[in-house]
Amino acid sequence: MDDFGMSREEAVEDAIKQFEMQGVDLSNIATTLSCVDQDEVPLVVLTREYTDKVNNTEQQGAHEVLTKVLKLLRSSSDANESKTIAGNAGLLQSIFTALAADDLLEDQAMTMFDCLAFLIQGHPTNQEKLKEPRDIVHGWKCEGMDAVMGAMRRMPGRADVQLKGLKLCTLGAQKCEPIKAAIVDRGGLEMLKGALQDLSESAALMAEVGSCIHALATADDLTSIASKAFDTARDVYKQEMLPLIYQAFRKHREDVEVVQELVYALKAVSIQEDIVKSVLEEGGVELIKDGMRQHMQHANLVSRCLLFFANLAENDKAKTELCQGDALPLMIEALHLHARNAFAVRCGFAAFASMALRMPENTERIIEHGGDKLLLEGMRTHPKFPEVNRYAMIAIRNIVVRRPEFVPLFLEEGAEELIRRARDTHLKCADAAFDCLRDLGCEYGGLGDKAGKGAYSPYMHCESSLDKRNQVGRGSAMVSCISPIVRLTLDP
Incomplete structure (x- = not known):
């Protein structure tokens, strides 16, 4: 300076x-640096006042101060900066201390849950504070989650308290394996089951139960070497929570929010053979098809149903039942209706790819219902979306590799040009394009010198550099976007 x-x-x-x-x-x-002196920052002043009152034996007036803090946070013109200031001032730790009080009241707990949820949403640094401190030998001790789960356990019959607590748990568990494990280890699944059994009249709570199950049973923390998400999915099944989910589904079948969150929960847990068998035999698939028919206009719900089918179709018995029954026509109808919605199309194509894998009889059904035209039209409509194009190519490849008589259908409709365009536009489409072109009998060469450098790419190839296009404010230019929702295995 x-x-x-x-x-x-x-x-x-x-x-x-x-x-x-x-x-x-x-x-x-x-x-x-609107206030260089931290003592002049209103948020810091209120946080310190709250901390002082929490540390006082009687905690007199602490709730009123926290209410002011939350109001100030919500009214801030820069939410992320306010969250950072509050986190650095020790607000989260003070709330953890207050949650552990023996005389904690329900309205106090709800305000604390609201404040914590606001502070950690979209703010990884504050989210990290839920799992601190870290023990060198035993790892994260998650004292913050201890306080949260302890407060929820003391108020099991209050739907409003459980709702706000579960919202906090859902936010905390997203992309954070230690917090997922802490919630499960501290009785989180038992709380969810209790809510399904005793508080199922609350639609908002049932929706949050679905969100929380999905967050706990999804392995989305790319920084973690191992995940307990699959164990959690099995525990949901072992604790006989699936029939309770079906019951809540039926009770709130008119409520789109509840239905879509419960579908997401079922999608997350339907990953192992015995669970898939149970879902097929106990009516889970029929429920989801009914919900999809009833709410066909809602793109987000339909997308989640398609994702559920894609997940389920990794099982050979399930993929046959879905494709040979009335689920396939339902998927086709949804894809026609939501053809402009890239995420819905991507989810549908993932389902096609799963159903066609190693199943020649399924590929014939997909073609009979116009699946070939849908796949290529999706690539034409959404050239800028790599996931749409990638799953379309995987589906095409899985169709023609066992049924080569369908190759002319795709080539006559312009598949080769669309595949090359996707390869040249999106680097993450290069491997799928290589396999697809090869199995269509087209010239495929290597992965392609132009892979990822075409007209729709966020980068333009120059003689000496890569020029960023539309990347301002989006972080490092070289960070790859790796977030597969459905795991698909290519046909050998």
């Missing part, structure tokens, strides 16, 4: 501009 004759504020402002020009995401750090 001295070398350039800059004040502290000017130096920070200049640094922020430099980082933003490089595409660095600064959403999780404070980027203004």
Whole structure:
């Protein structure tokens, strides 16, 4: 600062501009110095006042102060910066302390859950505080989750308390394996089962139960070497929660929000053969088909139903039942209706790819219902979406590899050009395009010198560099987007 004759504020402002020009995401750090003296920041002042009252034996007036803090947080013009300031001032730790109080009241607990949920949503640094401290030998101790789960256990019959607590658990569990494990280890599944059994009249709570089960049973933490998500899915089944989910589904079948969250829960747990068998035999698939028919206009719900079918179709018995029964026509109808919705199309194509894998009789049914035209039309309609194109190519490949007589259908409808365009546009489509072109009998060469460098790519190939296009504020240019929702195995 001295070398350039800059004040502290000017130096920070200049640094922020430099980082933003490089595409660095600064959403999780404070980027203004509106009050250089921290004692003058209202949020810090209130947080310290709250901490003092919490540390007082009687905690007199602490709830009123926290209510003011939450109101101030919600009214902030820069939510992420406010979350950062509050987190650095120790607000989360003070709430954890207050949650452990023996005389905790229900309205106090709900305000604390609301405040914690606001602080961790979209803010990984604050989310990390739920799992602190870390023991060198035993790993994360998750004292914050201890306090949250303890408060929820003390108020099992209050639907409103459980709702806010589960919302917090769902947010905390997303992409964080230690918090998922902490929730399960501290009786989280038992709480979810209790809510399904005793509080099923609350539609909002049932929707949150579905969200929480999905978060706990999904292995989405790419930083973790191992995951207990699959064990959690099995525990949901072993604790006989599936019939309770079906019961809640029937009770709230008119409520789109409840139905779509319960579908997501079933999608997350239907990953092992005995669970899939149970879902098929006990009416889970029929329920989801009924829900899909009833709410066909709702793209998000339909997308989740298609994802459920894609997951289920990894099982050979399930893929045959889905494709040979009335589920396939339902999927076709949904894809026609939501043809402009890239996520719905992507989910449907993933289901096609799963159903066609190693099943020649299924591929014939898909073709009979116009699946070939749907796949190619989806690629034409959504050239900018790599996942749509990738799953379309996997589905095409799985269809023609066992039924080569269908190759002319795809070639006559322009498949080769669409596949090459997808390969040249999206780097993550290169391997699927290679296999697809080969099995269609087209010239395929290597993975393609132009892979990922076409017209729709976020990067343009230049002689000496890669120019970023539309990447400002989205983080590092070289971070890859790896988030497969459905695991598909290509036909050998």
